[in-house]
Amino acid sequence: GxxxxxxPSWVICKSGTSVKIECRSLDFQATTMFWxxxxxxxxxxxxxxxxxxSKATYEQGVEKDxxxxxxxxLTLSTLTVTSAHPEDSSFYICSASAPGQGTVYGxxxxxxxxxxxx
Amino acid sequence: xxEVEQDPGPFxxxxxxxxxxxxxxxxxxxxxxxxxxxxxxxxxxLLMSVYSSGNEDGRFTAQLNRASQYISLLIRDSKLSxxxxxxxxxxxxxxxxxxxxxxxxxxxRA
Numbered sequence: 001g002x003x004x005x006x007x008p009s010w011v012i013c014k015s016g017t018s019v020k021i022e023c024r025s026l027d028f029q030a031t032t033m034f035w036x037x038x039x040x041x042x043x044x045x046x047x048x049x050x051x052x053x054s055k056a057t058y059e060q061g062v063e064k065d066x067x068x069x070x071x072x073x074l075t076l077s078t079l080t081v082t083s084a085h086p087e088d089s090s091f092y093i094c095s096a097s098a099p100g101q102g103t104v105y106g107x108x109x110x111x112x113x114x115x116x117x118x
Numbered sequence: 119x120x121e122v123e124q125d126p127g128p129f130x131x132x133x134x135x136x137x138x139x140x141x142x143x144x145x146x147x148x149x150x151x152x153x154x155x156x157x158x159x160x161x162x163x164l165l166m167s168v169y170s171s172g173n174e175d176g177r178f179t180a181q182l183n184r185a186s187q188y189i190s191l192l193i194r195d196s197k198l199s200x201x202x203x204x205x206x207x208x209x210x211x212x213x214x215x216x217x218x219x220x221x222x223x224x225x226x227r228a
Contacts, residue, residue: 043220
């Protein structure tokens with residue numbers, strides 16, 4: 001089945017620094033990768049949709065200059081949280097599916113990155 | 119109105135019990151529906167897709183009611199390992215984005 005590898009699993013950083021999170025599709029080509037954020041006891045909220053070779057599409061209220069998304073290849077998408085602040089502390093998860101499979105088999109999620117900004 | 123709404127629970131049931139819960143969705147054009155399971159501090163994992171005729175996977179049964187726009191999940195013979203948060207997920211047919219419910223928490227006690 002489809003596997004999405006995400007790392008780091010957790011990261012603690014100082015306020016004002018930047019953090020990069022990587023998601024790789026290991027056994028399929030992910031033309032589209034979705035990035036989510038989940039706060040405690042809340043559901044996953046879509047932040048942006050990342051398309052290989054083009055600019056990401058951000059959801060309303062998500063700052064594109066703060067959450068930089070790069071999808072340079074069919075197997076790698078990255079999310080960089082720039083100038084992180086404590087309120088950015090959250091669980092960040094990516095997901096993707098093999099082309100045409102998502103509507104039938106759902107999407108595979110990365111293992112998530114727990115970001116703590118101190 | 120939220121795109122997907124779920125009863126947050128928690129449902130606290132003894133081992134062996136049957137537990138069932140629903141979720142409702144707002145987009146009548148939605149075509150794909152899923153139940154995901156999420157354990158504490160972990161990523162969601164696909165439990166099962168939900169088909170129009172209803173489907174069963176072992177102890178889990180999912181139903182779809184398009185007229186009333188709700189999906190249900192029933193767990194029979196609950197196990198301790200079924201304790202988790204169950205996420206109702208609906209796929210937007212136009213942009214393939216997933217909409218998540220906030221999750222229903224199930225706790226199975228010995």
